[in-house]
Amino acid sequence: MYDVTVIIPTYKEESNIGRIVSEVDAVFKQHAINGEILVVDDNSPDGTIGIVNEQKKTRPNLNIVVRQSDHGLSQSVADGFVHASSDIFVVMDADSSHPPVLIPTMVSEIRAGYDIVIGSRYMEGGGIQKWPLKRRVISSGATFLGSLLFPDVSDPASGFFAVRKSVVADAPLKPRGYKILLEVLGKGTWEKDKEIPFEFVDREIGSSKLKLKTIVEYAQQVVDIAIFSGGHHKSAAWQEWKKIIKFGLVGLSGIVVNMGVLWYLTEFVGLFYLVSSLFAIELSILNNFVWNDLWTFKGTRQPWLSSRWHRIISFHVVSAGGLVINMGVLYFLTSIVGVYYLTSNIIGIMVGFGWNFLLNRNITWVKGKKS
Numbered sequence: 001m002y003d004v005t006v007i008i009p010t011y012k013e014e015s016n017i018g019r020i021v022s023e024v025d026a027v028f029k030q031h032a033i034n035g036e037i038l039v040v041d042d043n044s045p046d047g048t049i050g051i052v053n054e055q056k057k058t059r060p061n062l063n064i065v066v067r068q069s070d071h072g073l074s075q076s077v078a079d080g081f082v083h084a085s086s087d088i089f090v091v092m093d094a095d096s097s098h099p100p101v102l103i104p105t106m107v108s109e110i111r112a113g114y115d116i117v118i119g120s121r122y123m124e125g126g127g128i129q130k131w132p133l134k135r136r137v138i139s140s141g142a143t144f145l146g147s148l149l150f151p152d153v154s155d156p157a158s159g160f161f162a163v164r165k166s167v168v169a170d171a172p173l174k175p176r177g178y179k180i181l182l183e184v185l186g187k188g189t190w191e192k193d194k195e196i197p198f199e200f201v202d203r204e205i206g207s208s209k210l211k212l213k214t215i216v217e218y219a220q221q222v223v224d225i226a227i228f229s230g231g232h233h234k235s236a237a238w239q240e241w242k243k244i245i246k247f248g249l250v251g252l253s254g255i256v257v258n259m260g261v262l263w264y265l266t267e268f269v270g271l272f273y274l275v276s277s278l279f280a281i282e283l284s285i286l287n288n289f290v291w292n293d294l295w296t297f298k299g300t301r302q303p304w305l306s307s308r309w310h311r312i313i314s315f316h317v318v319s320a321g322g323l324v325i326n327m328g329v330l331y332f333l334t335s336i337v338g339v340y341y342l343t344s345n346i347i348g349i350m351v352g353f354g355w356n357f358l359l360n361r362n363i364t365w366v367k368g369k370k371s
């Protein structure tokens with residue numbers, strides 16, 4: 001049994017594997033960590049396997065799994081979880097994009113009680129070196145999609161992370177594609193996560209394997225986790241769904257208020273219908289605010305917005321923006337693109353809803369200390 005297993009998935013890494021193995025092992029020695037290095041290779045046709053076998057002669061803590069079927073990065077890492085001989089796993093690339101010096105920190109954070117420790121490129125202090133624009137755009141897209149599921153994780157698509165064995169041991173992982181971390185976050189059993197920043201260094205040698213298929217698989221994975229979390233009400237992603245659903249229900253209640261007030265003021269008070277509508281809109285916004293404040297975003301208030309008036313004003317500004325966006329989409333799709341106006345309006349409502357939800361979640365009710 002080892003203290004920790006560093007899992008390194010490889011495919012055709014003959015020019016990198018020797019270096020990363022000795023670097024990781026040096027870190028183990030420096031910090032007196034009884035660590036295992038587990039290379040999980042997809043039967044690379046180059047010299048990768050031979051180099052690892054050669055190094056094994058002088059490094060008893062180095063092991064290799066050579067996979068013969070179901071080729072894939074995520075599958076390989078999941079296989080590593082099964083073959084590792086320890087209770088703490090660190091996953092990292094072979095091409096020195098991930099700094100081995102962070103391994104001891106990750107391990108001690110797991111020991112301190114965190115279930116998952118993520119090496120983040122997107123938090124303060126982290127970064128990416130030498131990436132072409134195309135890679136940055138694709139990566140940001142992947143990160144954005146992932147953050148819909150895990151809004152509190154800055155880099156849910158990171159390939160560098162540590163995880164306690166119990167998180168993944170019984171998890172129904174469906175590994176595919178490149179982003180095993182998302183799968184672990186979505187299907188694993190965990191409560192506390194921590195991110196530590198690191199500077200991602202692009203590979204210098206060897207070839208990249210990123211393809212269009214990777215992007216499609218990733219989108220499928222996000223949908224799969226979203227559906228999974230709907231049936232597993234303890235998962236982190238479900239907490240986010242719950243807010244979206246509550247926000248939607250509150251929005252529906254707002255429509256009822258709006259219609260009711262419009263009808264009452266026009267029929268019984270005798271106001272001109274557009275004047276009634278002004279009151280109707282304002283009352284529905286107030287209705288939505290109160291429900292969202294007491295129910296949807298309960299317990300997620302940040303001190304600087306802790307006064308209710310700030311939140312009311314912020315909610316009004318966001319709602320006004322949502323209305324403009326809804327009408328803008330309606331106009332654009334109907335008059336410029338030529339879409340049937342009721343269809344345009346459904347799309348407009350959805351875009352406006354997305355705007356309202358995201359801005360209110362991130363500005364009006366900033367996640368922070370409970371008040």
Ligand SMILES: Nc1nc2c(ncn2[C@@H]2O[C@H](COP(=O)(O)OP(=O)(O)OP(=O)(O)O)[C@@H](O)[C@H]2O)c(=O)[nH]1
Nearest residue numbers: 009010011040041042072073076093094203208209
């Ligand atoms: N076992 C296995 N490992 C893989 C596979 N594809 C990639 N890897 C390894 O996974 C790690 C990350 O792959 P990279 O190709 O470096 O991916 P990337 O960092 O997104 O792209 P680059 O810019 O090319 O570095 C490396 O250690 C690869 O050798 C695969 O299909 N099977």
Ligand SMILES: [Mg+2]
Nearest residue numbers: 093095097203
């Ligand atoms: Mg790489």
